[in-house]
Amino acid sequence: MKCIYIDKDEVLAFLNSEDCHIEGQSYEWEGENVVHIHTAALPHAFGRVVAAHWHKSSLPSEPYAPEHYYVVILSDNEAKAYYVNEELQLEECEVNFIPSREEMYSRAKGILEVDILSNKRVMIIGLGSFGSQIAIELAKAGVGEFALFDFDRVELHNLARHTCTIKDLGRLKTDAIKDAVIGKNKLAKVDLFPINITDQKALMDEQVAKADLIICATDNNASRFYLTQCLLKYNKVALFGRAVTRAEGGDVFRHRPGGPCYNCLVGSRAHAMATEEITNRSQLPAYVSEEDANAMIQVGLSSDIEPICNLIVKLALVELSRGKNSGIESLETELTYDYYMWANRRERRHAVWAPFNEAKNKPTILKWYGARIAKDDNCPSCSANALLDLGEDLNTDSLTPNYEGIVLETGE
Amino acid sequence: MDQARFELEKAVLEKKLPSNMYMFREMGTPNAHLLIGARTNAKNVYTLKIMLNDFPSSVPTVYTTKPLKDRSGRDLDVSHELHNYGTTDGKTRICHYPDGSWSPRVSLYKVYIKCRLWLECYEIYIRTGQSIDTLINEINRQGGNPTR
Secondary structure, X not given: OOEEEEEHHHHHHHHHOOOOEEEEEEEEEOOOOEEEEEOOOOOOOOOEEEEEEEEEOOOOXXXXXXXXXXXEEEEOOEEEXXXXXXXXXXXXXXXEEEOOHHHHOHHHOOOOOHHHHHOOEEEEEOOOHHHHHHHHHHHHHOOOEEEEEOOOEOOHHHOOOOOOOHHHOOOEHHHHHHHHHHHHOXXXXXXXXXXXXXXXXXXXXXXXXXXXXXXXXXXXXXHHHHHHHHHHHHOOOEEEEEEEHHHOEEEEEEEOOOOOOHHHHHOXXXXXXXXXXXXXXXXXXXXXXXXXXXXXXXXXXXXXXHXXXXXXXXXXXXXXXXXXXXXXXXXXXXXXXXXXXXXXXOOHHHOOOEOHHHOOOOOEOOOOEEEOOOOOOOOOOOOOOOOOEOOOOOOOOOOOOOOOOOOOOOOO | OOHHHHHHHHHHHHHHOOHHHEEEEOOOOOOOEEEEEEEOOOOOEEEEEEEOOOOOOOOOXXXXXXXXXXXXXXXXXXXXXXXXXXXXXXXXXXXXXXXXXXXXXXXXXXXXXXXXXXHHHHHHHHHHOXXXXXXXXXXHHHOOOOOO
């Protein structure tokens, strides 16, 4: 017997409409006798696609179209479905309802109040191995609105750590992750921005102003610095996450209004300019040869990324439900640091950390460590007493200060 | 670059350099840039065009307004040895600052000084054939003098 899935929200919409008949579509997982039937075509089809006819109360009279499906809606929780075989006989199918939104997230109730999250808008910049996982986790938790930013497409080298699969190769990451988000939270509103954030500054301003939380999951400081300007302008909370070389470790920074900004962090000892993980060619200067680039691009494992994504998701849920009776409010008093560090292996920057078995009170692998970051009184981004780096560290003794006779050439 | 930062940068340049040596142009447009003159120890004069569209979030792109030549007299081509991104449309784009160590607190004046050091290295390369990469590494290692 074929197993049919129909969407309760679509059933309710059909029942509430004046239509007594709708031409929909079915998607069959071939060879598995599993068929999903919808009242309208899905934006991205899967499986074998054939027509499905929706009716209220009773089946229409013959003739029936071969290999089509007929769905009869009897009430909001009762339906029958039939498949017309090659001999034009009706085969009754087992009907299952995909629950409505309220039902779908009822399991999370008591742990996390999903009503708080359904009205929240999260902006995610960068949909690589971090951003893609975070988006899907937040969708699973019940976040209702997303603004997804990434101008990249899914490439072969992404697949090992990315939520996207081989069938997504070549697609815009924004489109592919929207599908994944909708697959977890069908009522989520997802706005897509396949752009470089520094190219459309007015749009960025508008989107930052609208968001309840911003997550920066890019692979470069330029985007983090630029985003910081927008955060300061609109007093927004943001989370920054990244991996360091070969994902030997990673860190998470939380920006809250009035606290230290990302630029304060970069100037701090805790951050110490750890080498950014290089995951793709675009992070390297154009003059780096292919051979050198191949040696420099060293990504870590997906399992090295997971713990960092996990903390970002937890912090995001705390921030989105802060001050509300959410069920996870105890974390508000525990996850209070500005900056969190994690090591997967004792390499490079983490080589001096203690071995896991002998660590006692010393920092070791596979544990989170938090730090408070002092606000920089002379930060050029968030302080009224900005001091710039004038290059005092450079040895300029050899440069003759000879300014006479200089005429500027525009080169035009 | 917001207005407050622009005022800070202007104040630094006013203090450090004669006013005829630099000029902010097309501010408020995607082509905003600073033209700034540089005279090397060998008394050669260059004009540098520092693009400000993403400054101070990212390392500003810097061009010489005339093409720089290699030792054979050809336009400089993209090269790690010679720390440049090549010559297009009559401008050579120089590599003056690694992306990974950039911070928004770096002033345009410091960028200018780094470019001055780069130009000194370029002139040593023209005279001796030593690569700019080697010379810059020497500066970084010893805080040394590229013209000695």
